[in-house]
Amino acid sequence: MTDTHSGSCLCGNVRFQVRGQLRGVIACHCNQCRKQSGHYFAATNCPDDLLTVEGLDHLRWYQSSQSAKRGFCGTCGSALFWKDTSAASTSILAGAFDKPTGLRMERHIFCEFKGDYYEISDGLPQEL
Ligand SMILES: [Zn+2]
Numbered sequence: 866m867t868d869t870h871s872g873s874c875l876c877g878n879v880r881f882q883v884r885g886q887l888r889g890v891i892a893c894h895c896n897q898c899r900k901q902s903g904h905y906f907a908a909t910n911c912p913d914d915l916l917t918v919e920g921l922d923h924l925r926w927y928q929s930s931q932s933a934k935r936g937f938c939g940t941c942g943s944a945l946f947w948k949d950t951s952a953a954s955t956s957i958l959a960g961a962f963d964k965p966t967g968l969r970m971e972r973h974i975f976c977e978f979k980g981d982y983y984e985i986s987d988g989l990p991q992e993l
């Protein structure tokens with residue numbers, strides 16, 4: 866029997882399940898993640914074939930660059946997914962998972978773009 870992790874958007878219309886082990890959480894401080902989330906993104910990632918999403922009629926995608934799109938609930942606005950359109954995997958926002966998540970923060974990326982109102986002080990690796 867493998868682990869199953871489930872989660873949802875705030876209103877519950879979009880629900881998802883991931884089968885198997887999840888990657889550590891990576892915090893992205895880039896401009897796009899800041900603007901979309903209002904702070905920074907913290908996401909795990911899984912292969913697409915292990916991810917099941919329900920409520921697809923509520924799920925909307927915003928093409929945020931040539932190579933990536935961002936999935937969110939069109940009803941409540943919760944940010945849920947980030948997808949490199951050429952990759953067979955999906956990043957999932959850590960805060961969307963139901964507890965206990967079993968997740969752990971792993972590192973920070975695009976730190977040079979981070980907001981100027983906070984410091985990263987958890988001792989985890991920081992990439993520019
Ligand atoms: Zn929702």
Ligand SMILES: [Zn+2]
Pocket residue numbers: 893894895896897898899906975
């Ligand atoms: Zn980002």
